[in-house]
Amino acid sequence: MSLQAPKMVDAILKSHPGSQRDHLIPILQEVQEKLGYLSEDAVVRIGRHMSIPASKIYGVATFYNQFRFQPKGKFHIMLCRGTACHVKGSAKTLESLTKALRIEPGQTTRDGLFSIEVVACLGACALAPAITVNGEFFPRLSQMKLAKLLDDCRHKAGSVAPAAKEKPKTTTPRRGRGHRA
Numbered sequence: 001m002s003l004q005a006p007k008m009v010d011a012i013l014k015s016h017p018g019s020q021r022d023h024l025i026p027i028l029q030e031v032q033e034k035l036g037y038l039s040e041d042a043v044v045r046i047g048r049h050m051s052i053p054a055s056k057i058y059g060v061a062t063f064y065n066q067f068r069f070q071p072k073g074k075f076h077i078m079l080c081r082g083t084a085c086h087v088k089g090s091a092k093t094l095e096s097l098t099k100a101l102r103i104e105p106g107q108t109t110r111d112g113l114f115s116i117e118v119v120a121c122l123g124a125c126a127l128a129p130a131i132t133v134n135g136e137f138f139p140r141l142s143q144m145k146l147a148k149l150l151d152d153c154r155h156k157a158g159s160v161a162p163a164a165k166e167k168p169k170t171t172t173p174r175r176g177r178g179h180r181a
């Protein structure tokens, strides 16, 4: 969390004077928009401001899958689970993605490279199944394309060395049949 984060949260809380409970969701939304996620510190500050225990705030926030509790990864993947994408196999895509990255939607990989968010529609149903990575659109995603896409991201981030060039084979002179020492 940056040094600015507590100030940002306090500024948002100031714009919601009083502690009406119906302000909770808008406050959570604003904080997430500014910070990219709901940090522990932010939840505690909101709780203090509204006189609600932090555990209750977590309870409310986890009910809505729009909220995340970890910062986004370097590559933020938005996977569509809308009807058109579902019909075209987005459940399988999500399964492959969570298996490959070992995280669930709303989480970020330990190395901070990837995060997953599930959305209701990316607005390009004719190109289902679709995902976006940092806002870039990837239509008609097959399992193979997905694996390549993740590899490309890793290469871009420099976390995996590109396939090493084949070393030239050392040639040992072959002894012909008729060769005599």
Ligand code: FES
Residues within 6 Å of the ligand: 080, 081, 082, 083, 084, 085, 086, 120, 121, 122, 123, 124, 125, 126, 128, 129, 130
């Ligand atoms: S349902 Fe997936 S893009 Fe609309």
